[in-house]
Amino acid sequence: MSRSSVPTTRSGRATMNDVAARAGVSLKTVSRVVNGEPGVLPATAERVAQAIAELGFRRNDSARQLRTGRAAGIGLILEDVADPFYSVLTRAVEQVVRDNDCLLLTGSCDDDPDREQELAMALCERRVDGLLIVPSATDHSYLAHEIKAGVPVVFVDRPPINLAADVVLADNVGGVRDGINHLIAGGHRRIAYLGDDPAIYTARERLTGYRGALDAAGIPVDEALIVMGRPEPIAIRAALDRLLSQPDAVTALFTGNNRLTTAVLRELSGRVDRPALVGFDDFELADLIAPGLTVVAQDPAGLGRVAATLLFDRLAGLSDAPRRVVLPTVLIPRGSGELPPPGRRAR
Amino acid sequence: MSRSSVPTTRSGRATMNDVAARAGVSLKTVSRVVNGEPGVLPATAERVAQAIAELGFRRNDSARQLRTGRAAGIGLILEDVADPFYSVLTRAVEQVVRDNDCLLLTGSCDDDPDREQELAMALCERRVDGLLIVPSATDHSYLAHEIKAGVPVVFVDRPPINLAADVVLADNVGGVRDGINHLIAGGHRRIAYLGDDPAIYTARERLTGYRGALDAAGIPVDEALIVMGRPEPIAIRAALDRLLSQPDAVTALFTGNNRLTTAVLRELSGRVDRPALVGFDDFELADLIAPGLTVVAQDPAGLGRVAATLLFDRLAGLSDAPRRVVLPTVLIPRGSGELPPPGRRAR
DNA sequence: CTGAAAGCGCTTACAG
DNA sequence: CTGAAAGCGCTTACAG
Numbered sequence: 001m002s003r004s005s006v007p008t009t010r011s012g013r014a015t016m017n018d019v020a021a022r023a024g025v026s027l028k029t030v031s032r033v034v035n036g037e038p039g040v041l042p043a044t045a046e047r048v049a050q051a052i053a054e055l056g057f058r059r060n061d062s063a064r065q066l067r068t069g070r071a072a073g074i075g076l077i078l079e080d081v082a083d084p085f086y087s088v089l090t091r092a093v094e095q096v097v098r099d100n101d102c103l104l105l106t107g108s109c110d111d112d113p114d115r116e117q118e119l120a121m122a123l124c125e126r127r128v129d130g131l132l133i134v135p136s137a138t139d140h141s142y143l144a145h146e147i148k149a150g151v152p153v154v155f156v157d158r159p160p161i162n163l164a165a166d167v168v169l170a171d172n173v174g175g176v177r178d179g180i181n182h183l184i185a186g187g188h189r190r191i192a193y194l195g196d197d198p199a200i201y202t203a204r205e206r207l208t209g210y211r212g213a214l215d216a217a218g219i220p221v222d223e224a225l226i227v228m229g230r231p232e233p234i235a236i237r238a239a240l241d242r243l244l245s246q247p248d249a250v251t252a253l254f255t256g257n258n259r260l261t262t263a264v265l266r267e268l269s270g271r272v273d274r275p276a277l278v279g280f281d282d283f284e285l286a287d288l289i290a291p292g293l294t295v296v297a298q299d300p301a302g303l304g305r306v307a308a309t310l311l312f313d314r315l316a317g318l319s320d321a322p323r324r325v326v327l328p329t330v331l332i333p334r335g336s337g338e339l340p341p342p343g344r345r346a347r
Numbered sequence: 348m349s350r351s352s353v354p355t356t357r358s359g360r361a362t363m364n365d366v367a368a369r370a371g372v373s374l375k376t377v378s379r380v381v382n383g384e385p386g387v388l389p390a391t392a393e394r395v396a397q398a399i400a401e402l403g404f405r406r407n408d409s410a411r412q413l414r415t416g417r418a419a420g421i422g423l424i425l426e427d428v429a430d431p432f433y434s435v436l437t438r439a440v441e442q443v444v445r446d447n448d449c450l451l452l453t454g455s456c457d458d459d460p461d462r463e464q465e466l467a468m469a470l471c472e473r474r475v476d477g478l479l480i481v482p483s484a485t486d487h488s489y490l491a492h493e494i495k496a497g498v499p500v501v502f503v504d505r506p507p508i509n510l511a512a513d514v515v516l517a518d519n520v521g522g523v524r525d526g527i528n529h530l531i532a533g534g535h536r537r538i539a540y541l542g543d544d545p546a547i548y549t550a551r552e553r554l555t556g557y558r559g560a561l562d563a564a565g566i567p568v569d570e571a572l573i574v575m576g577r578p579e580p581i582a583i584r585a586a587l588d589r590l591l592s593q594p595d596a597v598t599a600l601f602t603g604n605n606r607l608t609t610a611v612l613r614e615l616s617g618r619v620d621r622p623a624l625v626g627f628d629d630f631e632l633a634d635l636i637a638p639g640l641t642v643v644a645q646d647p648a649g650l651g652r653v654a655a656t657l658l659f660d661r662l663a664g665l666s667d668a669p670r671r672v673v674l675p676t677v678l679i680p681r682g683s684g685e686l687p688p689p690g691r692r693a694r
Numbered sequence: 695c696t697g698a699a700a701g702c703g704c705t706t707a708c709a710g
Numbered sequence: 711c712t713g714a715a716a717g718c719g720c721t722t723a724c725a726g
Binding site: 012013056058059060061062063065066071073080081082083084086087088090091094098103104105106107108121122123124125126127145146148149150262265266269283284285287288289290 | 359360403405406407408409410412413418420427428429430431433434435437438441445450451452453454455468469470471472473474492493495496497609612613616630631632634635636637
């Protein structure tokens with residue numbers, strides 16, 4: 001078996017031309033074999049396969065991509081993969097992406113609008129087939145060009161602003177309503193709401209759920225019981241001190257997200273007389289603290305799965321008007337949300 | 348300003364040629380402007396910039412990639428992004444990748460060796476500039492071709508098998524040794540070790556740390572106190588029943604990873620007389636359960652950062668022999684690891 | 695069943 | 711300072 005010459009492609013990699021030369025066939029025949037196209041004599045295919053193995057040939061997808069226009073890749077932009085909510089969402093997206101024989105390109109933007117746009121543009125320059133975005137920007141008109149150029153974009157967890165596009169959301173209003181109703185049913189009337197920065201869509205939505213539930217129950221909303229802002233330990237401590245020690249002290253707390261819940265738990269852990277607590281968003285070990293943490297659970301995996309599936313539907317040609325999908329939440333009682341108000345604790 | 352004709356590129360996207368035509372310059376001049384190359388008359392650059400804006404031109408990176416051979420992308424393969432250990436690692440990798448103006452392509456392989464290889468090959472076909480792998484396969488010789496072709500590969504958390512390549516590891520042996528020594532210093536002699544499937548590198552290494560610490564302290568290793576296997580609740584319950592009720596019951600447990608620790612905590616939560624517990628790997632809320640969980644903390648962000656940095660060093664030309672970097676662990680006492688053995692609890 | 699030619703949209707290497 | 715030509719490694723559209 002005379003080994004003629006090592007392929008001397010500049011990149012150190014064999015190309016289809018190298019394979020063709022070695023197998024004594026044309027470039028096109030190699031392409032047929034590599035892509036499993038029909039109409040190649042078994043004997044020919046065999047020779048090509050052998051040349052491929054000998055040269056360690058691996059198709060260059062950037063050339064293929066240039067020619068076909070398909071990247072076989074999807075971009076995912078979110079706030080921070082390190083956050084369990086997003087990492088679970090990412091995993092679900094990955095699964096759908098894989099089922100569609102694509103690769104996933106990801107980036108965290110830390111709620112920085114500029115970074116979101118930067119990432120989106122970089123992904124578009126790479127000509128990904130579609131984009132999944134948990135938005136941080138306050139204006140998404142910058143994507144209009146890309147959508148017109150045929151790149152489907154699906155928003156997740158928060159809707160786009162100044163742009164018509166698909167979006168998959170959790171039922172923020174309904175979820176909080178359920179949680180507040182649960183506390184009301186437990187006898188609570190003085191229920192505080194700790195939410196994130198109202199600049200965040202979900203923070204506003206959830207607050208709406210709080211107000212709605214109180215209204216529906218005929219309990220007047222006391223604005224002094226609403227605390228909105230970034231989860232800073234110091235601010236939270238101050239808020240809790242006030243809420244729990246004021247004349248008509250609160251008997252229950254609702255925390256608007258994971259980070260707030262954790263921060264509140266840390267502050268509460270030293271206290272003797274604990275208020276009831278329901279948190280929005282579930283997390284690992286919520287059942288192992290004492291009392292177990294009652295939560296309104298979102299479905300991050302569902303958000304990712306549904307959004308990614310919708311994206312591939314769009315890629316497959318689905319051309320409705322932009323859709324708005326809302327996924328339900330689930331109340332999971334574990335103890336903290338079932339603590340009665342002090343007056344009733346004697347029984 | 349006469350608007351001649353909308354660009355009719357097949358993809359619906361303007362190309363450099365379209366821009367050139369509109370600006371009345373050559374393709375090459377457009378390329379110069381887009382890439383910020385010097386030697387373009389300000390007036391010319393201005394005309395080009397305007398044409399770019401009008402056409403919504405965005406450079407096609409797949410063409411650029413084909414020509415330059417640089418993907419400006421890094422591949423990351425791991426077990427499961429949804430696991431906090433990996434999601435934090437991913438975030439750190441992302442940061443380094445971004446600092447180097449690259450994009451990140453990721454994939455989870457669920458400890459499936461075939462899936463690892465599939466992903467690695469797909470990423471190589473896409474001609475990523477380098478690969479970061481938390482390996483699941485038991486043979487990495489399949490990567491020899493790629494490495495020879497110039498794709499640097501850095502392994503993370505577990506070393507490669509049958510392949511010489513860089514690797515960044517946690518100090519598994521030393522970390523467990525510290526944890527066991529801590530328990531011994533607390534008066535414990537009957538210390539059980541619950542580890543994961545010994546097919547996993549880190550599980551074997553950590554067990555080695557356990558044996559070493561006992562040996563060094565002159566405590567004979569009782570094989571009956573070693574339980575290795577996937578973290579199945581049923582198996583763990585059975586093991587705990589046996590370990591805690593046998594004649595010479597254990598007074599302390601060491602759990603070899605996050606999932607084992609969680610599973611053990613769930614089983615323990617009902618019990619009255621708790622053994623001391625130290626877990627390998629830290630997690631959120633470990634301070635909020637009672638007693639606080641004492642852990643040997645790894646540095647997942649450090650692993651990701653150091654590995655990614657090493658990868659870019661390789662891309663920049665660093666050509667030493669393959670390196671092996673070991674990152675230290677830290678013992679964090681929070682209560683569960685400081686519970687004394689029953690004999691001493693009276694004091 | 696097989697192949698020669700053209701072209702995807704850029705960058706490279708020259709030339710003027 | 712600007713541009714014409716060639717080519718990266720594939721796939722497309724034909725032809726035989």
